[in-house]
Amino acid sequence: MRPAPAQALRGSLVPWYRSVARDLPWRQDPSPWAVLVSETMLQQTRVDTVVPYFHRFLDRFPDAAACAAASEDEVLGLWQGLGYYRRARFLHAAAKAAQAGFPETVQGLRALPGVGAYTAGAVASIAFGIPAAAVDGNVERVICRVDGFGDDPRRAAGRRHLQARVEAIQDASVASEVTQGLMELGATVCSPQRPDCGACPWRAVCVARHTDRIEALPNLPARKKPVAVQGTAVVVMRGEQVLLARRPPGLLGGLWEPPWQPDPAGETAGVAALLAARVGLPATQDLHPLGQVVHVFTHRRLTLTVWGMAVSTDVPTPVAPGFYEAMAWCPRGVPGVALSKLAHRILGVVGDGESG
DNA sequence: AAATCGTGGAG
DNA sequence: TCTCCAAGATT
Incomplete structure (x- = not known):
């Protein structure tokens, strides 16, 4: 069984996403600032945890200028309890940098402090409709499974492969839906344990499912204990x-x-x-x-x-x-x-x- | 390439 | 109680 054509994956993903998309607060106003805030908060952090922080943060800082004008202590105060506090300092610095003009390209976004390949691709596609790839843990898992990709996706070669594959799935007419659809699929259907394959728009073409390797993919190295x-x-x-x-x-x-x-x-x-x-x-x-x-x-x-x-x-x-x-x-x-x-x-x- | 960097929910 | 791990970035 061979990996499905990118166009076929996109064609079944986008309608599925439109029909099941959760009503999350950052999806109501996908302004560049709101998307940047949500994507930063969501790094390594669950949706349910982020929601109340997102509301408080945007209520206090409706735009980048408001955040840029605040003290770092106040920004950290709105972040306390969320973890990975470096993100708050980076976001504060990014807000200041954006006062010279909010970047509207992947390269420009990537140059903001705390914005890596994933966040740049997410903001570009969701806020600006740019057909950029945003490969997070969800997308990594979904792609490894649908393609039956058995290499370590965190190594340089694996990352390049996933990046290219998602770029092939992307399209300028539905950039936001592709990015959010891939993540929605990983978050709600193609979960790490016991995925709900019956609800998956890709079940007919999933290589991992047809070769009984769903639980074995993605092939990640064991993590170390504290x-x-x-x-x-x-x-x-x-x-x-x-x-x-x-x-x-x-x-x-x-x-x-x-x-x-x-x-x-x-x-x-x-x-x-x-x-x-x-x-x-x-x-x-x-x-x-x-x-x-x-x-x-x-x-x-x-x-x-x-x-x-x-x-x-x-x-x-x-x-x-x-x-x-x-x-x-x-x-x-x-x-x-x-x-x-x-x-x-x-x-x-x-x-x-x-x-x- | 491998460490560092929080917290909490689910099973 | 223990394990896993979640919309990663930086150095």
């Missing part, structure tokens, strides 16, 4: 205020949190006092253990021992030591800065102690 890391956090209270620190670019970059650090070589003893001293706080004999927090990132499984400490109200704001960009005393209830889920969990340990 590495276990131990660390120590310090929650310093000054009356009703808690000490928060702003992280540098990288992990949770730009977000605020109670200070923490990985334990050096598995040593836990004295790390809390060391951390407090580094932050420039007075006598640390008040330090007491409050509990533990476990937080799993994509590549790290972090177990933090949380210590508590109270200082008098005349203690000034500590000087940010090396790692952190800044420190501040913030109201514990409504800090007013962007916090990660990890930070919330650390602060939650204090709440648990008080209520229990």
Whole structure:
């Protein structure tokens, strides 16, 4: 069995998409800015998770100019809890870059910060009707299966193959429908496990289905498990205020949190006092253990021992030591800065102690 | 090429 | 509880 002609795939895909397309918020107003925001938020993130963030973000920033005029802290504030926070900083930078004129070509879009091959193709096709390929995880899976493509689609040769195949399926008259139809098919029918082949517009021509390789494709390398890391956090209270620190670019970059650090070589003893001293706080004999927090990132499984400490109200704001960009005393209830889920969990340990 | 970078839902 | 992994980009 040979792969189906691109024209035949397009011909059955587009009518199918028009008949089943979900009513998603970014499909109501496919303006370039709204599409860029949605595509950025949707990177490695589920639709159901993104929807409320998308509404809040576009409500505050209806266009790129509004976002460009805002502070990075405010943009991060609208992103808190969504993860992969670098996306928010990139989007903010892209909004500023777009003040010179929103790019209307694949090349121009690709030059925006945080916009890679997929996002450039998605915005070009959905917002501008350009017949560009947008190969995300859904499209990768759908194409590998319909073609019975057994190579690793993430390697350079595989990526080129998928890119060319989708470009062949594309057409200027239905560019948006092809891009969204391919993703809709992967998201709602051709799922990673137990795909609903009976509902697939391509069931008659799917090579994987006819050779019983549906579950085996796409042929992806096994992913690695997160590495276990131990660390120590310090929650310093000054009356009703808690000490928060702003992280540098990288992990949770730009977000605020109670200070923490990985334990050096598995040593836990004295790390809390060391951390407090580094932050420039007075006598640390008040330090007491409050509990533990476990937080799993994509590549790290972090177990933090949380210590508590109270200082008098005349203690000034500590000087940010090396790692952190800044420190501040913030109201514990409504800090007013962007916090990660990890930070919330650390602060939650204090709440648990008080209520229990 | 391989690491890095969050979070939560589903099975 | 454990595994998988989701509309990726960058270095």
